[in-house]
Amino acid sequence: MLRLYPGRVVTDLVQIRRLGEKKREENLRFRRHIKSHNFVERQFRRVAEQVQEQIDCRRCGECCRVTEVQIAGRDVDRLARFLRISTKTFLEQYTARDEEDTLVLRRSERGCVFLYGNECSVYEARPGNCERFPHLLRGAGSIQSRMWRFVDRATYCPIVYNWMEAVKELTKFRL
Ligand code: SF4
Ligand code: SF4
Incomplete structure (x- = not known):
């Protein structure tokens, strides 16, 4: 072993x-x-x-700085609830479309829009893709x-x- x-x-x-x-x-x-x-x-x-x-x-x-996170409808609902905003506002403020027109979390020059330092500011409501990363x-x-x-x-x-x-x-x- x-x-x-x-x-x-x-x-x-x-x-x-x-x-x-x-x-x-x-x-x-x-x-x-x-x-x-x-x-x-x-x-x-x-x-x-x-x-x-x-x-x-x-x-x-580092994954939050490097990768783009695809999100699903249930991620949107959960994050909007967590942030206490409507899903419409969430979609406008925190999401974008990638080259294949898939919904992703918006990014800034430091990585994911929700990353502060090394910490995720929406950790309890983070998308399923983040929870499962690195998918090992x-x-x-x-x-x-x-x-x-x-x-x-x-x-x-x-x-x-x-x-x-x-x-x-x-x-x-x-x-
Ligand atoms: S999964 Fe963990 S160890 Fe790997 S890049 Fe993300 S934060 Fe770092
Ligand atoms: S939502 Fe949180 S865990 Fe997911 S990429 Fe953004 S900062 Fe990282």
Whole structure:
């Protein structure tokens, strides 16, 4: 069983960016490695749980700075209720449309409109996509089928970066 010691976990965001980009090609090969073998998903989930236990998202917030958040109707209702405004006002003030005309949270130069420092100001009512991010433990289909998303996420999310490194070791991935 793989052991993740706290000292091995990288959380510095500058380092994550540098290492994640440097390993992009390697991580694409790793994705093919995962897809071409019959690994048991449970072991990947166990590693993800271990990594998540060691990383405090409240001290990071990088996904809120980097990514665009798609929202659903129920997110709009919940957030409008939380902010005590009408859904119409919420839509006008806090949402935008992306290139594919999908509803997303509005962004400013510091990232998501609701991000203050590293903290989410609507945490209790945050959209489902934020709750599930980085979609290692929660997402549609198996972890193996979601691998295509993780190569990019490993360039900014400490959870994904450290998880991928640990799983490489676990699966004896040869570079
Ligand atoms: S709603 Fe909160 S958790 Fe979601 S991206 Fe914005 S700041 Fe981050
Ligand atoms: S999900 Fe990843 S990028 Fe987002 S706050 Fe947590 S560790 Fe940081």
